[in-house]
Amino acid sequence: MILGIDEASVDGNAPPDFPALKAACQAAGSSLGFAFFRGAWGTWPDSLLDQRWVAAKRAGLTVGAYLYLRMTNSQPPEDQVHAFADHVGMLNADDFVPALDIEDAGFPAEKAIEWSTRAWEELCSIYGARPIVYLSSRVVTEVLGGLPLGSITDSPLWITKPWPWKERTQAHLAYEGIPSIPAQWGDPDSYWFYQYQGDALPCPGFSATVDINRFNTARLGSKFGRVSWVQRRLGITQSGVFGADTEAAVKAFQKQSHLVVDGIIGPKTAARLFWLPPPTR
Numbered sequence: 001m002i003l004g005i006d007e008a009s010v011d012g013n014a015p016p017d018f019p020a021l022k023a024a025c026q027a028a029g030s031s032l033g034f035a036f037f038r039g040a041w042g043t044w045p046d047s048l049l050d051q052r053w054v055a056a057k058r059a060g061l062t063v064g065a066y067l068y069l070r071m072t073n074s075q076p077p078e079d080q081v082h083a084f085a086d087h088v089g090m091l092n093a094d095d096f097v098p099a100l101d102i103e104d105a106g107f108p109a110e111k112a113i114e115w116s117t118r119a120w121e122e123l124c125s126i127y128g129a130r131p132i133v134y135l136s137s138r139v140v141t142e143v144l145g146g147l148p149l150g151s152i153t154d155s156p157l158w159i160t161k162p163w164p165w166k167e168r169t170q171a172h173l174a175y176e177g178i179p180s181i182p183a184q185w186g187d188p189d190s191y192w193f194y195q196y197q198g199d200a201l202p203c204p205g206f207s208a209t210v211d212i213n214r215f216n217t218a219r220l221g222s223k224f225g226r227v228s229w230v231q232r233r234l235g236i237t238q239s240g241v242f243g244a245d246t247e248a249a250v251k252a253f254q255k256q257s258h259l260v261v262d263g264i265i266g267p268k269t270a271a272r273l274f275w276l277p278p279p280t281r
Contacts, residue, residue: 003030004033004061005036005213006037009046015052019059034096036213038066039065040067043079049087049088062095065088066099067099069115071106077118078119084098094268096267097129103135130274140182149184157193158192160179165200171201173204186224192226193215199211218264222241224240233277250269253273
């Protein structure tokens with residue numbers, strides 16, 4: 001089981017001890033593989049990212065930055081994306097594509113979808129890749145009205161809630177539960193990241209609260225839409241089944257990308273895959 005954290009300056013942490021968290025994950029039968037940091041809250045850049053990025057990479061983690069999209073007329077989505085991009089800069093192929101955090105309320109559903117789509121399109125334009133989308137089934141129902149989301153659903157999904165534990169409770173460094181997936185993503189295995197605990201406290205290596213996530217590894221035997229998504233990016237037959245042909249294609253991609261060649265899609269391979277453009281036909 002591969003775990004990761006996500007953090008923003010509002011969490012109030014001192015500089016974290018990533019090696020301590022890695023050791024605690026290992027003791028729990030998991031491994032620490034990735035971290036996300038808030039790049040911007042609306043048009044406000046989050047300085048925490050500057051303090052964490054290098055340290056997380058030095059610890060061997062695959063890193064990513066997210067934009068918390070605010071639903072406010074005073075901050076058009078394009079302005080929010082540009083504030084994020086100006087702060088984060090142009091990421092490289094070893095990093096995750098940007099993540100778009102859709103959870104803010106305040107607009108009617110139709111406008112919230114328009115706002116989200118405009119931010120999504122602007123991120124695509126600047127970074128040349130479809131961003132990760134962070135949301136929950138509740139947000140899809142209550143904020144976005146349960147309506148169709150168009151091309152957004154072709155983004156890698158980072159799902160959150162319901163959390164099985166209350167906020168500000170002991171960190172759980174192993175959890176096998178299955179999240180609730182919005183119908184727009186099609187099947188119960190369509191997520192790549194699952195934030196299963198929010199505001200964990202205490203958590204090894206962190207002085208205050210932190211969110212804990214699990215990576216949904218894809219390997220021989222995996223099925224359904226997420227596998228078809230990978231197959232489309234790799235230009236092979238879309239069967240929706242991770243069989244020997246898909247394993248061979250993943251190994252070839254890993255070799256070309258100078259990654260460990262094991263045919264398993266973990267965070268490092270996923271980060272590279274997320275940068276691949278969707279097929280043109």
